Amino acid sequence: MLSRRKTDRWTGGTMRGALLLVNLVAFTIALLLLWKSWPVLSGQPIKDVLFSTNWHPTQGQFGYLAFIVGTVAVTVLAMALAVPVCLLSALCISEYIPTRLRWPVRLGIDVMAGVPSVLYGLLGIIVVVPWVHRLGAYFGRDGSGYSLLAGGIVLGLMVSPVIISVAVEVLQGVPRDAREAALSLGTTKWEVSLHVVARHAWRGLMSAVVLGFARAFGETMAVLMVVGNDAHIPTSLFDRVYPIPALIANNYGEVMSIPLYDSALLLGALLLMILVGAFNLAAHVMLARSEPGRA
Amino acid sequence: MLYRRIQEWFFRALMGLSLVIVLGSLVAMLGVLAWRGIGAISLEVLFQTPKGGYYLGGGGGIANAIVGSLYLALGGTVLATVLSLPLALALQREYASPRLARLTRLTLDVLAGTPSIVYGVLAFVIMVRIGMGASLIGGILTLTVLMLPIMTCAMAEVIALVPREMKETAYGLGATRWESTLAVVVRQSLPGLITAVLLAFGRGIGDAASVLFTAGFSDRIPTSLADPTASLPLAVFFQIGSPVKEVQERGYASALVLLVLVLLVSVVSRLIGRRFSRHVIR
Amino acid sequence: MSRIAIRNLTVRYGKHDALRNMNLDIPDGKITVILGPSGCGKSTLLRSLNRLTDLYDEVSVEGQVLIDGENIHDPRADLLALRKKVGFLPQRPFPLPMSIADNVRFGPRIHRMTREDILRQIGAPADAAASRHAAMDLLVEHYLKQAGLWEEVRDRLHAPGANLSIGQQQRLALARALAVEPEVILADEPTSALDPISAQLIEKRFQALKEKYTIILVTHVLRQARRLADYVIFLYMGEMVEHGPASFLNSPRDPRTRAYVGGEIS
Numbered sequence: 001m002l003s004r005r006k007t008d009r010w011t012g013g014t015m016r017g018a019l020l021l022v023n024l025v026a027f028t029i030a031l032l033l034l035w036k037s038w039p040v041l042s043g044q045p046i047k048d049v050l051f052s053t054n055w056h057p058t059q060g061q062f063g064y065l066a067f068i069v070g071t072v073a074v075t076v077l078a079m080a081l082a083v084p085v086c087l088l089s090a091l092c093i094s095e096y097i098p099t100r101l102r103w104p105v106r107l108g109i110d111v112m113a114g115v116p117s118v119l120y121g122l123l124g125i126i127v128v129v130p131w132v133h134r135l136g137a138y139f140g141r142d143g144s145g146y147s148l149l150a151g152g153i154v155l156g157l158m159v160s161p162v163i164i165s166v167a168v169e170v171l172q173g174v175p176r177d178a179r180e181a182a183l184s185l186g187t188t189k190w191e192v193s194l195h196v197v198a199r200h201a202w203r204g205l206m207s208a209v210v211l212g213f214a215r216a217f218g219e220t221m222a223v224l225m226v227v228g229n230d231a232h233i234p235t236s237l238f239d240r241v242y243p244i245p246a247l248i249a250n251n252y253g254e255v256m257s258i259p260l261y262d263s264a265l266l267l268g269a270l271l272l273m274i275l276v277g278a279f280n281l282a283a284h285v286m287l288a289r290s291e292p293g294r295a
Numbered sequence: 296m297l298y299r300r301i302q303e304w305f306f307r308a309l310m311g312l313s314l315v316i317v318l319g320s321l322v323a324m325l326g327v328l329a330w331r332g333i334g335a336i337s338l339e340v341l342f343q344t345p346k347g348g349y350y351l352g353g354g355g356g357i358a359n360a361i362v363g364s365l366y367l368a369l370g371g372t373v374l375a376t377v378l379s380l381p382l383a384l385a386l387q388r389e390y391a392s393p394r395l396a397r398l399t400r401l402t403l404d405v406l407a408g409t410p411s412i413v414y415g416v417l418a419f420v421i422m423v424r425i426g427m428g429a430s431l432i433g434g435i436l437t438l439t440v441l442m443l444p445i446m447t448c449a450m451a452e453v454i455a456l457v458p459r460e461m462k463e464t465a466y467g468l469g470a471t472r473w474e475s476t477l478a479v480v481v482r483q484s485l486p487g488l489i490t491a492v493l494l495a496f497g498r499g500i501g502d503a504a505s506v507l508f509t510a511g512f513s514d515r516i517p518t519s520l521a522d523p524t525a526s527l528p529l530a531v532f533f534q535i536g537s538p539v540k541e542v543q544e545r546g547y548a549s550a551l552v553l554l555v556l557v558l559l560v561s562v563v564s565r566l567i568g569r570r571f572s573r574h575v576i577r
Numbered sequence: 578m579s580r581i582a583i584r585n586l587t588v589r590y591g592k593h594d595a596l597r598n599m600n601l602d603i604p605d606g607k608i609t610v611i612l613g614p615s616g617c618g619k620s621t622l623l624r625s626l627n628r629l630t631d632l633y634d635e636v637s638v639e640g641q642v643l644i645d646g647e648n649i650h651d652p653r654a655d656l657l658a659l660r661k662k663v664g665f666l667p668q669r670p671f672p673l674p675m676s677i678a679d680n681v682r683f684g685p686r687i688h689r690m691t692r693e694d695i696l697r698q699i700g701a702p703a704d705a706a707a708s709r710h711a712a713m714d715l716l717v718e719h720y721l722k723q724a725g726l727w728e729e730v731r732d733r734l735h736a737p738g739a740n741l742s743i744g745q746q747q748r749l750a751l752a753r754a755l756a757v758e759p760e761v762i763l764a765d766e767p768t769s770a771l772d773p774i775s776a777q778l779i780e781k782r783f784q785a786l787k788e789k790y791t792i793i794l795v796t797h798v799l800r801q802a803r804r805l806a807d808y809v810i811f812l813y814m815g816e817m818v819e820h821g822p823a824s825f826l827n828s829p830r831d832p833r834t835r836a837y838v839g840g841e842i843s
Contacts, residue, residue, distance in 0.1 A: 004474070005471065008474075011472075012473070014381070015384060016385060016391065018378075018381055018385055019386070019391055019395055019396075020395075022403065022406075023398060023399060023402050026405065029406075029409075032420070033413075036420060084313070085313045086313075086317065088309055089310070089313045089317045089318075092311060092313065092314045096310060105318070107565070108318070108321070111561045111562075112321045114494070114497045114557055115324075115501070115557060115558075116503070116553060116554075116557060117503070118501065118532055118553075119324075119550055119553065122535060122546070122547075122550050123327060123328065125535060157321075160321075164317065190302060190306045191299070193306075218410025218411075218413070220411065220412040220504040221532060225535075245410055245412045248412050249412055249504055249507055252416050253507075262420075265416065266420070269412070269417070272413055273409050273410075276408050276409060279408070280404050280405050283404075284404045389632070458671055459632060460667045460668070460671045461673065461674075463667060464665070464673060464750070464753075465683070466660060467660055467665030467667075468660065468661070468664075468687070468754070468757050469657045469658070469687065470657075471687075478673065478675070478683065478687075479674060482674040482675065
C-alpha cells in the first residue's frame with residue numbers, strides 16, 4: 001500500500017510542477033524577447049519606433065510604421081473578405097444542410113484547416129497573383145500582382161477553414177430547445193438562425209473570428225510569398241506591402257553583421273507576440289463566458 | 296408574409312453561395328496543387344537527393360526534404376507527446392487548483408496562438424548564444440515547443456470530456472488519482488489523445504517559419520542530430536522562387552508530397568480514433 | 578454509537594448551503610433510505626460520506642463524518658482505505674473503459690490483493706486456485722453471481738463493459754463495488770435510469786445484500802423507499818426534516834413530510 005501512495009504523491013507533485021513550469025516558460029519567452037529588443041527600445045523614443053517609416057538598419061534607424069500598417073492592412077483585408085462568407089457558410093452547415101451531409105462537409109473543412117500555409121502561398125503564386133495582376137491591369141494599375149490584395153485573398157482563404165470549423169462547433173452547441181421554441185412561434189428558419197441561434201452563440205462566433213484574426217496576423221510564409229515585400233505604406237489594393245513576420249523571416253538570417261538589427265527584428269517578434277496574445281486572450285475570455293459549464 | 300418569405304429565400308441563397316465559394320475554392324486549391332504536382336512527380340524526384348547542378352536544372356530529387364521533414368516532425372511529435380500528456384492530465388481538477396488550471400489554459404492558448412516565426416527566431420537566438428548551428432536537433436526542439444501548446448490544448452479538451460461519474464467510480468473503489476488517471480482517464484480519452492498527437496504532427500510537418508533558421512537546409516539526408524536538415528515546406532518555398540523551370544517543377548512535387556502526407560495524417564487520425572474506441576463509453 | 582455517525586455536517590456549494598447542520602447516526606446492517614424531492618441535498622449527503630465531494634469545485638465541508646470513529650473529512654484521513662470500506666453505486670452506471678471481467682477485477686487489482694487474499698475474501702478453499710490469475714477468475718465469477726449478472730455474461734467476459742444494456746451495466750457496477758468487499762454501500766438513485774425489470778432485479782439484490790452490508794440508498798421515489806427501507810431520512814431544501822424507522826412514513830409529524838408523503842410535493 002505504501003508504494004501506491006508514494007507513486008500517487010510523486011506523480012501528483014511532478015505534474016503540478018510541470019504546470020508551473022509551462023507558465024514560467026511562457027513568461028521567460030516574453031521576457032527574453034523584451035530583453036533582446038531593449039537596445040532598440042532604449043536607443044530611440046518609442047514613438048519613433050512605432051510611428052515612423054524611417055527604416056535604415058545600417059544607420060541604426062528602425063521605424064516600424066510601414067510594417068505595422070502592412071501587417072494590419074493584409075490581416076484586415078483578409079478578415080473583411082473571409083468573415084461574412086465564413087459566418088454565412090457556418091450557419092448554412094449548422095442549420096440548413098441535411099445531417100447526413102453535415103459530417104462529410106465538416107470533415108472536409110477540418111482537413112483543410114490542417115493544410116500547411118506554405119501550400120496556400122503556393123496557390124497564391126500559381127493562381128491568385130496572376131489573377132490580381134490582370135485585374136490591376138484592367139484598372140490601369142501596372143504591377144506584378146504581388147500585392148496587398150493577393151495577400152488578403154490568400155490569407156482569407158487560409159483562415160476560412162479555421163473560422164468555419166470553430167463557428168460550426170459553436171453553433172451546434174446551441175441547445176435544440178431554443179430552436180424549437182422559436183420555430184413553434186411561426187418564425188422562418190432564417191429568423192431563427194439570426195435571432196435565436198446566432199444571438200445565443202455570438203460570443204463563440206466572435207471568438208471564432210478573433211482566432212482567425214490571430215492566425216492571419218502571425219502568418220508568415222503564405223503572406224511572404226505573395227505580398228511583394230516592399231516597405232511602403234500602401235495607397236491602393238495593388239500596392240506591395242511588407243508585414244512584420246515576412247520582415248523577420250527574410251532578414252533574420254543575415255542580421256549579425258549590422259549592429260542593433262537583430263534587436264530590432266526581435267522587437268518585431270515581441271510586437272507580434274503581444275498583439276496575438278491579446279487577441280487570443282480576448283477569444284479565451286469570450287469563449288469561457290459562453291460556456292459557463294466548462295471546467 | 297411575402298416579405299419574410301423573400302427574405303428567407305434571399306438569405307438561403309446567400310448562404311448557399313457562401314458555402315459554394317468556400318468549398319469551391321478549397322476543392323479548386325486541392326485540384327490545382329494535385330494537377331501541378333502529379334505532372335512533376337517521378338521516381339527520381341521522390342527517391343533521390345539533389346545531384347550536382349540541381350538548382351540549375353540538374354538531376355536528383357527531393358528525398359532530402361521528405362526524409363528531413365519526417366525526421367523533424369516525428370522527433371518533435373515524440374518529444375511534444377512526452378511533455379504534453381502529463382501536462383494535459385495535470386489540468387484535471389484532482390491535480391490543479393481551479394486557479395492554476397485557468398491560468399495555465401490561458402498561457403497555453405496564448406502560446407498556441409504565438410506565430411511560429413517567433414518561436415523560430417527565439418530558438419535561433421538561443422542556439423547562437425550556445426554556439427549551435429542550424430541542425431536537426433535544433434529543428435526538432437523548436438518544433439516541440441511549437442507543437443506543445445497545440446497538443447496539450449487538444450488533449451486537455453478530450454480529457455475534460457471524461458464523465459465525472461466514471462472517475463467517481465474509480466475513486467469509489469479506492470483508486471488513487473494516478474491509478475484512476477491511467478486506467479480510466481487515459482483509456483477513455485485514448486482516441487481523442489491520438490487525434491491530438493496527429494493534429495500536432497500535421498501542424499509540425501507543414502510549418503516552415505519555425506525551421507527556417509533552426510534546421511536550415513541541406514542537400515543531404517542528415518546522418519546525425521547535428522546535421523542541417525531540409526524540410527518539405529522550405530523545399531516548396533525555395534524552389535518555387537527559382538527561375539529555372541525544372542527546379543520549380545520539383546517545388547510543385549514537394550508541395551504535392553506535403554499535401555498528401557498531411558491529408559493522410561488527417562484521415563488516419565480519424566480511422567485510428569475509431570479503432571481504439573472499443574472500450575470507450577459514450 | 579453506530580459505525581457511521583454524522584456530526585454538525587454542513588456542505589456548501591459556493592455560498593449556497595446544500596446541507597445544513599446535520600446530526601445523525603446511521604444504523605448498521607440495515608437499508609437506510611435518504612428520501613426527498615430533487616435538489617434537496619440527497620446526493621450531496623451521499624457524496625460526503627466517502628468524500629467524493631473533493632472532486633467538485635467550490636465545495637466546502639464543515640463538521641464531521643465519523644466512520645468507525647475516524648473523521649473522514651480530516652485532511653489526514655486515509656482516503657484510499659476509506660473508499661475501499663465504502664462502496665459507491667452512481668445514478669447512471671458507468672462501466673470503466675475496459676472489459677466486463679476487468680471491470681470487476683479493477684478494485685482487487687489496484688488494491689494489489691494476493692492469491693490468498695482473494696480466496697479468503699470469496700470464501701473459497703486455499704487450494705481452489707493455483708495462481709493469482711486463476712483466483713481472479715474465481716473472484717469475477719463470485720461477484721458477478723452476487724450481482725445476478727453471471728448467467729447473462731459468462732460467455733463474453735472479455736467483451737467491453739460498454740456493450741451491456743443499461744440494466745446489466747448497473748449490475749456490473751454493483752459487482753464491481755462488491756469486489757472490494759466494502760462494509761457500506763452507497764447508492765445514488767441506482768434504479769432511476771433503468772427499466773422496471775432491471776430495477777426490480779437491483780432491488781432484490783439489495784434486500785439479499787443487507788445481511789452483510791450497511792446500505793445507504795438515495796431515492797426520490799416514495800414507493801421504492803417503502804419497499805426497501807428499514808430506516809428513512811427525509812431531507813427537504815438541505816435540511817433534515819425527519820428521520821427514524823421506516824414506519825414513520827405512515828404517520829409523519831412534520832407538515833413537510835406529510836405533504837411529501839401525501840403527494841402534494843414531489
